[in-house]
Amino acid sequence: MSTRKSRTLKVDYLARVEGEGALFIRLKDDNVTEVQLRIFEPPRFFEGFLRGRRWTEAPDITARICGICPIAYLASSISAMESIVGAEVPHPIRELRRLIYCGEWIESHILHLAMLHAPDFLGYQDALAMAKDHPDIVKGALRLKKIGNDIMVLLGGREIHPINLRVGGFYSVPTKDELQKLRPDLEWGLEASQQVARWAATLDYPDFERDYEFVALRHPKEYPLWEGRLVSNKGLDIPLSEFYDHVVEEHVARSTSLHSSMRQRGTYHVGPLARYALNYEHLTPGCQALARECGLGPTCNNPFKSLLVRAIETVYAYEEALRIVNTYEMPDRPYVPLEPRAGRGYGCSEAPRGICYHTYAIDDQGVILDARIAPPTAQNQRCMEEDLAALVPQFAHLKDDDLTWRCEQAVRNYDPCISCSCHFLKLEVQREYSH
Amino acid sequence: MRGVKKPKLAVWKFASCDGCQLSLLDCEDELLTVAEHVDIAYFPEATRAVQKGPYDVSLVEGSITTPHDAERINKIRRMSRYLITIGACATSGGIQALRNFADVNQYIRIVYAHPEYIETLRNSTPIAMHVYVDFELRGCPVNKYQLIEVLNALLNNRRPNLPTYSVCIECKRRGTACVMVSEGVPCMGPVTQAGCGALCPSYRRGCYGCFGPMEVPNTAALSACWSNIGVQKDDLVRGFRMFNAYADPFRKESEVHEHA
Incomplete structure (x- = not known):
């Protein structure tokens, strides 16, 4: 094959991800000697300036960590604060919380799978170029995405940084009739999202699997969104309070985002593949049947097929949203009034791209003394690097441009949100050949 | 063209x-x-x-x-x-x-x-x-x-047509009752530029100033209103120090209370 001794591939800024980062890959005789994801997202120090703020301010402040998944930050911080005071919210409030999270999953999953990730599989630079050849797919995706945003607007006030969630519940809640207005669109969306999943099943997926430690929330009765225990397929089964007993965060020079790994076992994987493998039995029979029709078993170890799993989860989110809209009864009051007490609390929710973990300590006046946040993309950093190390030798025969694109696609498998993780992407591949 | x-x-x-x-x-x-x-x-x-x-x-x-x-x-x-x-x-x-x-x-x-x-x-x-x-x-x-x-x-070679008045005007236009007057909820609306459609008050919460200071904000008058409804000094500072904390009028007002 190649007679060249060394090759260097470079992309200055990895596209179709949220945030700023770079990738560096060094190859010697088609063997990978080094893979580094470099995150150069400027640090913003949320955990620093949260100290001294009120416990009720954490949701709106931490939402600003990520404009793509603000509900994840609102949910995790609200849960953490409520756990400090032992609050229980009434059933309808819990249902509305699941509903708005479904809105975020729909919006984020469709944006990623149809507009940011699918172009890689079909050989387009972006969704706008793809729209010229596949107008029905892109237009359908835009409408599906908009319905997710409509849920966010109705319950949250706006799509990005919703204003209506608070510790204890909501500032105001919709009437039954107001919620019912979503129904025709949700019914259309359920059907249309099933078609998207069938279309996603026809894409050409690279033959690539790895043995991951999947970590996700698990709840006894439902597919996880806002709550559950943290579990893995390699024996982890812990309450939220024990997260940092099992997970180590490491600060490395190439990243303003902390690297996470599991004590003793190492790298783990969060996101749709993990949720799906650990909670398959809680998907609706309809989603399970659709997954089988799309060629998925109860576990999927091919990270490229995360696109397909996102499509299945989008169908689930539409089903769940319809269930909630159809059974909702307006609560007596929009929130439970709560008084602070000194203590530490833990919150974790399933952001579209994986678990978003928060812990806070507050004093008896409700002033935050300490805050620690583990965003999903930070937790997946090592996993992305290891995927690339395994993937590059398999595709080393590709021309530089094609190999580079394949690597970018592999990073996008994780729907990385770098703004979030900074706590990512210039892509650089160096090849060296010995004599 | x-x-x-x-x-x-x-x-x-x-x-x-x-x-x-x-x-x-x-x-x-x-x-x-x-x-x-x-x-x-x-x-x-x-x-x-x-x-x-x-x-x-x-x-x-x-x-x-x-x-x-x-x-x-x-x-x-x-x-x-x-x-x-x-x-x-x-x-x-x-x-x-x-x-x-x-x-x-x-x-x-x-x-x-x-x-x-x-x-x-x-x-x-x-x-x-x-x-x-x-x-x-x-x-x-x-x-x-x-x-x-x-x-x-x-x-189209024209200036953008966007308001520089306060969120209060948007509340009046939509017919939202003032949350500060009617419910005693601290609201940044009187000093915050319009543009969101007075979202927060329409959900019965006070504005948190995410559009930043309006054209000529009377921040001192707002601080007095907040004090009258029982907001303490530390929370006044926090109120002005959110998403536009470093915008001049908000920064100065927060510093007045921090050093008071």
Whole structure:
């Protein structure tokens, strides 16, 4: 094959991800000697300036960590604060919380799978170029995405940084009739999202699997969104309070985002593949049947097929949203009034791209003394690097441009949100050949 | 306009959450039409394709927080005919400007095990403190319809038609009862620029100032109102120190109470 001794591939800024980062890959005789994801997202120090703020301010402040998944930050911080005071919210409030999270999953999953990730599989630079050849797919995706945003607007006030969630519940809640207005669109969306999943099943997926430690929330009765225990397929089964007993965060020079790994076992994987493998039995029979029709078993170890799993989860989110809209009864009051007490609390929710973990300590006046946040993309950093190390030798025969694109696609498998993780992407591949 | 090429649009990111540029992708009904009228030449969040500058319009999201970014914004200015900042980070320094009131080195030690790997500036500053800005679009996040209005205005060689009055006017227009008067809820609306449609009060909560100071805000009068409904000094400081903490009128008012 190649007679060249060394090759260097470079992309200055990895596209179709949220945030700023770079990738560096060094190859010697088609063997990978080094893979580094470099995150150069400027640090913003949320955990620093949260100290001294009120416990009720954490949701709106931490939402600003990520404009793509603000509900994840609102949910995790609200849960953490409520756990400090032992609050229980009434059933309808819990249902509305699941509903708005479904809105975020729909919006984020469709944006990623149809507009940011699918172009890689079909050989387009972006969704706008793809729209010229596949107008029905892109237009359908835009409408599906908009319905997710409509849920966010109705319950949250706006799509990005919703204003209506608070510790204890909501500032105001919709009437039954107001919620019912979503129904025709949700019914259309359920059907249309099933078609998207069938279309996603026809894409050409690279033959690539790895043995991951999947970590996700698990709840006894439902597919996880806002709550559950943290579990893995390699024996982890812990309450939220024990997260940092099992997970180590490491600060490395190439990243303003902390690297996470599991004590003793190492790298783990969060996101749709993990949720799906650990909670398959809680998907609706309809989603399970659709997954089988799309060629998925109860576990999927091919990270490229995360696109397909996102499509299945989008169908689930539409089903769940319809269930909630159809059974909702307006609560007596929009929130439970709560008084602070000194203590530490833990919150974790399933952001579209994986678990978003928060812990806070507050004093008896409700002033935050300490805050620690583990965003999903930070937790997946090592996993992305290891995927690339395994993937590059398999595709080393590709021309530089094609190999580079394949690597970018592999990073996008994780729907990385770098703004979030900074706590990512210039892509650089160096090849060296010995004599 | 025969023979005229479509204007080239670039979207740039500095320290931010990505939410304001996502607003463009959230224009589900308008996105394909916008793409017919402008040439999306640089927008990494949405496309791998990169066209070289110069650009007719640069949308800039985020604040300046690193020495590298302070250089980069100057290069972007030189490549751009119009430079528009989008959102609270780019127009006032954003939530990360809370560092400007503290010792950033202490924050680095709180968050990172190896402070020596972190390169950051003492302050998070708005884009206009570094380069000339043609128009500043407010909000945390921006209102997507205001974003389309700004693009539309530029394409048609006119000034964007956006209000600089307070959120109070929007409440009156929608017929929302004043949350501060009727329920004693602290509200930043009287000193905050309109643009969100008075969202928070319509959900029965006080405005938290995410569109930044209105044209001539009477912050002292608002502080007096808040004190009258029982807001303590520390919470007055916190009220002005949110997403536009480093905007001059809000910064000064917060400092008055911090040192009182």
